[in-house]
Amino acid sequence: MQTEIKKGKWKKNFSEWLSDIISEAEILDYRYPLKGCGVWQPYGFKIRNNTLKIIRDLLDETGHDETLFPLLIPDNIFAKEAIHVKGFEDEVYWITHGGRTELDVKLALRPTSETAMYPMFAKWIRSHADFPLKVYQAVSVFRYETKATKPLIRVREITTFKEAHTAHGSWEDAEAQVKEAVEVYSRFFEQLGISFIISKRPEWDKFPGAVYTLAFDTLTPDRRSLQIGTVHNLGQTFAKTFEIEFETKDGGRDFAYQTCYGISERTIAALIAVHGDDTGLRLPPSIAPIQIIIIPITFKGKEAKVNDVSKEVYKWLKTAGFRIKIDDSDAKPGKKFYNWEMKGVPLRIEIGPKDVEKKQITYARRDTSKKGTIPISASLFEDVKKILDQIQENLALMAEKNFSELICIAKDVNDAKKLLESDIGMVQISWCGEKECALELEERVGVGVLGTPIDDKWKIKAGKCPICDKKGIETVNLGKAY
Amino acid sequence: MQTEIKKGKWKKNFSEWLSDIISEAEILDYRYPLKGCGVWQPYGFKIRNNTLKIIRDLLDETGHDETLFPLLIPDNIFAKEAIHVKGFEDEVYWITHGGRTELDVKLALRPTSETAMYPMFAKWIRSHADFPLKVYQAVSVFRYETKATKPLIRVREITTFKEAHTAHGSWEDAEAQVKEAVEVYSRFFEQLGISFIISKRPEWDKFPGAVYTLAFDTLTPDRRSLQIGTVHNLGQTFAKTFEIEFETKDGGRDFAYQTCYGISERTIAALIAVHGDDTGLRLPPSIAPIQIIIIPITFKGKEAKVNDVSKEVYKWLKTAGFRIKIDDSDAKPGKKFYNWEMKGVPLRIEIGPKDVEKKQITYARRDTSKKGTIPISASLFEDVKKILDQIQENLALMAEKNFSELICIAKDVNDAKKLLESDIGMVQISWCGEKECALELEERVGVGVLGTPIDDKWKIKAGKCPICDKKGIETVNLGKAY
Numbered sequence: 001m002q003t004e005i006k007k008g009k010w011k012k013n014f015s016e017w018l019s020d021i022i023s024e025a026e027i028l029d030y031r032y033p034l035k036g037c038g039v040w041q042p043y044g045f046k047i048r049n050n051t052l053k054i055i056r057d058l059l060d061e062t063g064h065d066e067t068l069f070p071l072l073i074p075d076n077i078f079a080k081e082a083i084h085v086k087g088f089e090d091e092v093y094w095i096t097h098g099g100r101t102e103l104d105v106k107l108a109l110r111p112t113s114e115t116a117m118y119p120m121f122a123k124w125i126r127s128h129a130d131f132p133l134k135v136y137q138a139v140s141v142f143r144y145e146t147k148a149t150k151p152l153i154r155v156r157e158i159t160t161f162k163e164a165h166t167a168h169g170s171w172e173d174a175e176a177q178v179k180e181a182v183e184v185y186s187r188f189f190e191q192l193g194i195s196f197i198i199s200k201r202p203e204w205d206k207f208p209g210a211v212y213t214l215a216f217d218t219l220t221p222d223r224r225s226l227q228i229g230t231v232h233n234l235g236q237t238f239a240k241t242f243e244i245e246f247e248t249k250d251g252g253r254d255f256a257y258q259t260c261y262g263i264s265e266r267t268i269a270a271l272i273a274v275h276g277d278d279t280g281l282r283l284p285p286s287i288a289p290i291q292i293i294i295i296p297i298t299f300k301g302k303e304a305k306v307n308d309v310s311k312e313v314y315k316w317l318k319t320a321g322f323r324i325k326i327d328d329s330d331a332k333p334g335k336k337f338y339n340w341e342m343k344g345v346p347l348r349i350e351i352g353p354k355d356v357e358k359k360q361i362t363y364a365r366r367d368t369s370k371k372g373t374i375p376i377s378a379s380l381f382e383d384v385k386k387i388l389d390q391i392q393e394n395l396a397l398m399a400e401k402n403f404s405e406l407i408c409i410a411k412d413v414n415d416a417k418k419l420l421e422s423d424i425g426m427v428q429i430s431w432c433g434e435k436e437c438a439l440e441l442e443e444r445v446g447v448g449v450l451g452t453p454i455d456d457k458w459k460i461k462a463g464k465c466p467i468c469d470k471k472g473i474e475t476v477n478l479g480k481a482y
Numbered sequence: 483m484q485t486e487i488k489k490g491k492w493k494k495n496f497s498e499w500l501s502d503i504i505s506e507a508e509i510l511d512y513r514y515p516l517k518g519c520g521v522w523q524p525y526g527f528k529i530r531n532n533t534l535k536i537i538r539d540l541l542d543e544t545g546h547d548e549t550l551f552p553l554l555i556p557d558n559i560f561a562k563e564a565i566h567v568k569g570f571e572d573e574v575y576w577i578t579h580g581g582r583t584e585l586d587v588k589l590a591l592r593p594t595s596e597t598a599m600y601p602m603f604a605k606w607i608r609s610h611a612d613f614p615l616k617v618y619q620a621v622s623v624f625r626y627e628t629k630a631t632k633p634l635i636r637v638r639e640i641t642t643f644k645e646a647h648t649a650h651g652s653w654e655d656a657e658a659q660v661k662e663a664v665e666v667y668s669r670f671f672e673q674l675g676i677s678f679i680i681s682k683r684p685e686w687d688k689f690p691g692a693v694y695t696l697a698f699d700t701l702t703p704d705r706r707s708l709q710i711g712t713v714h715n716l717g718q719t720f721a722k723t724f725e726i727e728f729e730t731k732d733g734g735r736d737f738a739y740q741t742c743y744g745i746s747e748r749t750i751a752a753l754i755a756v757h758g759d760d761t762g763l764r765l766p767p768s769i770a771p772i773q774i775i776i777i778p779i780t781f782k783g784k785e786a787k788v789n790d791v792s793k794e795v796y797k798w799l800k801t802a803g804f805r806i807k808i809d810d811s812d813a814k815p816g817k818k819f820y821n822w823e824m825k826g827v828p829l830r831i832e833i834g835p836k837d838v839e840k841k842q843i844t845y846a847r848r849d850t851s852k853k854g855t856i857p858i859s860a861s862l863f864e865d866v867k868k869i870l871d872q873i874q875e876n877l878a879l880m881a882e883k884n885f886s887e888l889i890c891i892a893k894d895v896n897d898a899k900k901l902l903e904s905d906i907g908m909v910q911i912s913w914c915g916e917k918e919c920a921l922e923l924e925e926r927v928g929v930g931v932l933g934t935p936i937d938d939k940w941k942i943k944a945g946k947c948p949i950c951d952k953k954g955i956e957t958v959n960l961g962k963a964y
Contacts, residue, residue, distance in 0.1 A: 029602060029605070031602070031605055032551075032552055032598075032601075032602060033556055033559055033601055034552060034554055034555075034556050034589070037552035037554060038552070039549065039550070039551050039552065039602055040549055040550035040551075041549060042547035042548065042549060042617070045547075045548050045549055045550060046548075048550075049548075065524035065527075066524065066527050066528075066531075067521065067522055067523060067524060067527055068521070068522035068527060068530075068641055069514075069521050069522075070514055070516060070519035070520070070521065070639050070641075071622060071624075071639060072516055072519060072575075072624075072638075072639065073516075074515055074516055077515055089581060089582065090581035090582065091580075091581055092580075092581060093554075093577045093579070093580055093589070094577060094578065094579040094580075095575045095576060095577050095578075095591070096576065096577075096578045096579065097575070097576040097578065098573075098574075098575055098576075098626030099571060099572035099573055099574060099626050099628075100571065100572065101626070107516070107575075109577070116514075119514075119515055120511060120513070120514065120521055123511070123513055124511075135524070140553060142553075142554075144580030144581050144583070146581075156554075157552050157553060157554065159550055159552075
């Protein structure tokens with residue numbers, strides 16, 4: 001897999017860049033003989049694991065319990081919730097045979113787990129004292145995508161589906177849970193340095209069965225919006241279908257109020273996309289499998305000292321808890337630099353004869369390419385930690401800058417079109433709130449309505465609806481979505 | 483799920499005991515509407531996670547890389563290795579439809595991952611320098627079991643399949659890898675306090691496609707052997723089928739030499755089985771989700787002090803790294819004792835007014851039911867640690883004693899039958915090495931041949947083959963297997 005990535009492609013030809021870097025950095029191998037299915041290789045698997053650890057910790061801290069539900073859902077259970085099944089009918093893989101026997105009831109591979117989980121919720125929930133129920137799982141789900149597949153973005157086996165499902169005793173409690181979910185995901189993406197805008201999806205684009213859907217969108221270098229997380233208030237739709245009934249405090253009966261929320265490996269796609277550059281990956285230290293790479297720069301006759309000092313520095317920093325590796329292979333330093341830069345290692349430490357002499361290390365930051373030296377002293381750990389923290393922060397700042405430059409307010413339909421044809425990825429415009437106007441807007445601008453932003457900072461000053469000229473009562477975001 | 487487990491069943495009616503305890507301790511809920519599929523509940527999921535952590539650490543330490551391969555295998559790839567596919571043809575689930583479309587090539591749900599992994603190995607391996615390749619994954623695999631299913635032991639979705647796959651440049655290297663795998667699994671089961679005997683399975687019972695199969699068997703309280711791990715030397719069978727070819731050191735060509743080895747949630751079944759008692763679970767501290775439960779024993783007027791001291795002790799021990807919980811619910815102490823004993827928490831700490839007065843804690847060990855006191859002092863952490871270490875060791879010793887009492891040497895066929903009808907779960911007998919004799923032995927004794935033990939300590943003094951009366955050249959183990 002030595003297909004050197006072509007320079008200058010990150011922004012110019014993002015799609016090709018993404019495929020190349022996923023392959024060259026050995027994140028996933030999509031040469032698996034089934035379309036839309038890739039193999040997580042060791043380096044990619046570690047990125048995935050570190051990312052999952054962050055979301056798991058956030059969920060555990062907020063009282064969610066990890067569980068694992070079966071993959072297979074019998075047809076008669078899956079089909080129970082009519083709106084839901086309608087939304088997925090073209091995407092579900094069906095098992096019809098076990099061995100050489102045809103099954104009595106065909107089995108769905110979960111495309112998402114509502115219908116696997118909620119029959120069990122009905123068994124677990126008896127009274128108001130059983131609330132809140134907050135569980136999650138991180139699993140593979142399957143969707144028979146007929147559109148062109150795309151590494152990490154549009155796949156048939158979604159291998160990293162982290163879905164949380166909750167049940168509550170009132171609409172208010174479910175609303176509070178939606179807020180908590182938004183908060184958890186916001187903190188998650190912040191720790192990854194991924195900027196986002198949260199939109200309430202339009203009625204006609206919400207999750208099948210939900211009362212409403214909130215979505216986290218980020219923007220890729222090719223100016224497309226990428227949905228990286230969703231939060232749904234399910235109301236009592238599923239609870240009524242699956243009979244999740246409970247005894248209320250005053251002895252009455254009611255159906256549970258539910259929410260669910262999910263993220264997927266699109267998080268990893270976003271991570272790669274927003275921090276990348278023409279040289280390859282730039283991984284935030286928070287999830288980098290290797291945070292520091294040490295490269296001994298040896299010259300004939302001075303190998304021993306350089307190698308000794310390198311190993312010592314390695315040992316100190318390893319013991320201090322950094323994810324660190326020493327590359328003492330036979331390759332030339334330049335090739336090593338290239339390789340670890342391409343793989344996105346945040347910090348490179350070089351140790352040569354001059355460094356040994358001066359009792360220092362030379363470092364190079366992956367985010368800025370800046371080099372510097374640090375004395376080898378008792379404060380080495382703190383000094384390195386500080387630089388990694390700066391890299392973490394700076395990557396997020398740079399990504400935030402790119403992100404905000406891709407969003408722009410449009411005055412009218414023509415302005416929106418012009419902006420989206422230039423350097424803009426998402427336009428914001430006033431809207432009267434009528435579905436007809438939104439659909440006409442979509443058609444005339446030629447991109448999709450992403451919904452209405454929920455944060456005040458993303459709401460624009462009310463203007464006129466560009467279609468009907470009536471008063472705009474909401475901000476609507478438009479963009480070409482993946 | 484308040485189906486109080488019936489006393490005295492662990493040994494007398496193990497099968498029912500196992501189902502009851504899995505349900506009552508909230509490990510898995512098998513009321514999922516599909517046979518052979520259960521839901522891992524939070525408490526069970528944590529046991530599973532802690533167990534997986536041990537094996538992951540052992541594999542990582544020995545240079546294995548974690549990966550994740552697709553679940554779906556196209557029919558034309560799956561069918562390539564004829565012996566292998568023959569072995570699984572009655573057990574594979576087949577996907578025939580995506581949405582409402584019939585698929586051109588039907589897709590197998592992996593029953594194990596050789597045929598998913600090895601086409602990729604063929605792409606990754608070019609020369610002898612690419613060896614050894616050692617990867618593993620922890621995933622669900624699927625088998626359409628037609629026999630009666632059994633919680634954790636015989637299921638249709640095997641949710642906790644940890645499979646490792648390796649490739650090497652020579653038969654010798656593959657043999658060395660088999661040794662390493664045996665060593666890794668031995669240490670794994672030792673850390674769980676599960677006793678085992680390793681047998682080379684007879685030719686006619688080896689893994690489909692392997693040169694030979696080694697298996698780890700333990701014994702359950704109902705005197706049945708339970709296969710909890712297997713290690714296969716695959717030779718070049720799959721390498722030839724999937725063209726895993728490489729350039730040798732001297733410039734020639736050869737096919738890779740492969741091994742694979744796996745464990746499953748049967749490990750958890752064994753854990754529950756060998757350490758359980760009539761009261762419920764007894765979990766080794768190494769994997770207990772809660773290692774210590776603190777129960778404040780409050781009396782009217784003295785609640786404040788007891789609760790304060792309990793919280794302090796909790797905080798100290800929590801900070802020290804123990805997995806600990808305080809049960810300050812409204813339930814009566816007796817009910818709390820019952821609940822946490824049933825759930826297998828290794829150590830209970832009680833803190834009452836007398837303890838507060840004497841600046842001590844009272845403890846009760848789950849393994850022996852013995853109680854004692856420890857002064858609340860600077861050495862509290864060490865004292866508690868010592869007790870937990872003793873519990874860990876003692877559970878393993880007790881399990882080992884039970885295990886060895888279930889194995890016995892048989893003189894002849896009648897002796898073997900008699901032993902297996904009494905209190906013995908596995909008999910050892912001399913064998914001439916001929917398949918015909920082994921099969922007749924199986925038929926006449928009425929149980930299966932498990933194979934020949936590989937450790938010297940399990941080899942018995944050579945006698946005569948009980949069937950043909952010729953010289954016994956090997957020890958063969960017989961038992962009723964799950």
